[in-house]
Amino acid sequence: MVVDIEAVRQARQGNQDSFAQVYQQIAEDLYRVALYSLGNAHDAQDVVSETFIEAYKGIRNLRDENSFKPWIMRILSIRCKRRISQYITGRNELDIDDFLDLTDDREGVEERSSQKIALLTALEKLTPQERQIIALAVVQGYTVRETAEILNAPQGTVSSKLHRTLKKLRADLEK
Amino acid sequence: MEPYEEKELEESLEWMRKQFQVLTDEIKIPDSLRADILKKQLEQMEAEEMHKQSARSVPSKIRRPKIIAFPRKTIAGLAACAVIAGTSLVSYQLGRNNGEKLAALENTSGSPSLAAAEDAPENAAYDEVDDLLIEDPDMGTPELAASPAPAAAPQAEAPEAFSGEEDAAPRMLQSPSEAGTGGTETTEGPSDSPAKKEQAFIVAEAKEISRLASYLPDALPEDLMETALFEDQENLSVSYLSSDYSRQIQLTLRDFSQQIPVPVDPSQPETYDLRLYPQPYTDSVPEELAAQVNDPLFRVEDITLSLVEARVFDPNEGSQYRGNFRILFSDGVVATLNVTGVSAEEIYEIIEQMVPGE
Numbered sequence: 001m002v003v004d005i006e007a008v009r010q011a012r013q014g015n016q017d018s019f020a021q022v023y024q025q026i027a028e029d030l031y032r033v034a035l036y037s038l039g040n041a042h043d044a045q046d047v048v049s050e051t052f053i054e055a056y057k058g059i060r061n062l063r064d065e066n067s068f069k070p071w072i073m074r075i076l077s078i079r080c081k082r083r084i085s086q087y088i089t090g091r092n093e094l095d096i097d098d099f100l101d102l103t104d105d106r107e108g109v110e111e112r113s114s115q116k117i118a119l120l121t122a123l124e125k126l127t128p129q130e131r132q133i134i135a136l137a138v139v140q141g142y143t144v145r146e147t148a149e150i151l152n153a154p155q156g157t158v159s160s161k162l163h164r165t166l167k168k169l170r171a172d173l174e175k
Numbered sequence: 176m177e178p179y180e181e182k183e184l185e186e187s188l189e190w191m192r193k194q195f196q197v198l199t200d201e202i203k204i205p206d207s208l209r210a211d212i213l214k215k216q217l218e219q220m221e222a223e224e225m226h227k228q229s230a231r232s233v234p235s236k237i238r239r240p241k242i243i244a245f246p247r248k249t250i251a252g253l254a255a256c257a258v259i260a261g262t263s264l265v266s267y268q269l270g271r272n273n274g275e276k277l278a279a280l281e282n283t284s285g286s287p288s289l290a291a292a293e294d295a296p297e298n299a300a301y302d303e304v305d306d307l308l309i310e311d312p313d314m315g316t317p318e319l320a321a322s323p324a325p326a327a328a329p330q331a332e333a334p335e336a337f338s339g340e341e342d343a344a345p346r347m348l349q350s351p352s353e354a355g356t357g358g359t360e361t362t363e364g365p366s367d368s369p370a371k372k373e374q375a376f377i378v379a380e381a382k383e384i385s386r387l388a389s390y391l392p393d394a395l396p397e398d399l400m401e402t403a404l405f406e407d408q409e410n411l412s413v414s415y416l417s418s419d420y421s422r423q424i425q426l427t428l429r430d431f432s433q434q435i436p437v438p439v440d441p442s443q444p445e446t447y448d449l450r451l452y453p454q455p456y457t458d459s460v461p462e463e464l465a466a467q468v469n470d471p472l473f474r475v476e477d478i479t480l481s482l483v484e485a486r487v488f489d490p491n492e493g494s495q496y497r498g499n500f501r502i503l504f505s506d507g508v509v510a511t512l513n514v515t516g517v518s519a520e521e522i523y524e525i526i527e528q529m530v531p532g533e
Contacts, residue, residue, distance in 0.1 A: 016217070017214075031202070031208060045205055049207070049213055049216070053213075053220070061386065061389065099198060119195065138192055138195055162188075163184055166187040166191055167187070169191060173194060
């Protein structure tokens with residue numbers, strides 16, 4: 001979703017309503033990345049609300065309003081990394097219910113459900129870091145360069161990691 | 176990456192994006208993350224902070240008992256998220272064990288305790304390393320790439336005075352909030368050792384999301400290592416220590432924007448120059464000046480090398496540099512420095528690093 005630059009400008013000046021407006025424009029993106037990265041809605045909600053507060057406190061430091069989206073995504077990525085580091089067992093399992101709309105009763109629901117289950121099963125085999133890259137590059141559509149900037153990692157490393165992860169996923173899904 | 180590999184990656188991405196569409200379309204943001212609900216939490220947090228600050232300004236006669244704790248209140252289930260964000264966000268304990276020992280060191284007269292020297296900082300405690308480095312070695316050591324996206328404190332235009340040499344006229348430091356916009360580039364770590372790179376990476380991350388941390392110096396004398404970094408809502412404290420414990424800088428940053436303290440007048444050296452007194456910190460200082468001489472606060476624009484030399488010096492010419500002072504930045508942040516074994520020139524260079532853009 002496109003972010004309103006004027007609202008970002010006003011948010012930088014301390015306008016809470018403008019900040020809330022800008023956040024609302026990007027909230028779904030933030031939640032999706034957090035959910036894919038962490039695998040469960042509870043932790044995803046925590047890190048998104050932490051990101052909201054940190055972004056509000058730090059928005060005065062944002063130099064370029066056009067960079068708001070990658071900037072806040074970077075805050076989210078750092079928060080996700082910290083949360084992942086707290087997982088004692090290097091948790092990979094996903095809470096599948098958090099990804100599915102269980103009230104879906106439209107035509108073709110069974111076929112969609114089996115496709116979703118296949119995707120989630122394949123995702124579960126990835127590490128949280130790999131899922132984070134998938135969330136940014138695949139789900140959110142960031143380029144390799146943008147993904148590397150958000151994760152503060154070398155572009156070459158992100159590129160090769162993404163390449164390997166996609167290969168792994170595709171092999172699983174095409175089985 | 177070769178062109179054919181790039182093409183292969185693009186095709187893979189396209190294919191995968193179509194697969195994920197069915198899953199992603201169904202992910203709906205929960206009500207707890209609606210902007211109006213989070214905004215209410217923010218307002219409650221700010222109200223609590225204002226309440227705490229007004230409680231602090233209550234006259235001493237009716238001062239309430241001091242409670243030293245991290246705020247742990249919970250406002251419904253969602254407030255746990257706000258508390259986590261609002262309280263100590265940094266578990267940057269690069270040396271948890273050394274942190275306790277360092278606290279013991281600080282309680283002594285200043286000489287490092289032999290007992291505390293059990294664990295050298297280099298063994299210590301880079302226990303907690305960023306997961307990008309440990310769990311996924313393929314990612315390699317992240318470079319501190321220049322990035323236009325992440326936020327940073329507004330950076331000062333480099334004043335001409337910072338040529339690295341002392342001019343005849345005293346050099347003045349510029350407060351970051353007085354400056355125009357500048358670059359957001361982060362700098363490389365101070366040395367090539369993995370430990371230093373890890374430090375630099377974690378400090379760089381902190382700078383991007385913490386206003387107080389944006390004042391942390393990027394470059395330090397080679398032998399000084401950051402041994403602890405601790406932040407709560409009001410303070411950010413960092414300790415820099417040499418491996419033999421002979422050199423130490425304790426840096427604390429605190430936001431006093433609600434009640435800005437009064438700085439000393441640099442034209443009155445009797446209020447801060449330790450060299451004027453045969454025995455500073457004792458009876459040789461007149462009583463009416465003691466509070467200022469013991470703990471002077473300088474405006475950042477008044478800081479010069481000469482002024483730092485007045486506060487950090489070696490009284491016996493050959494023993495050890497010691498000193499302390501505070502710096503007031505124009506946005507109300509106060510940096511407190513306590514120094515052992517580090518020269519005035521080194522301290523001045525560190526202060527230059529604390530001004531973004533230098």
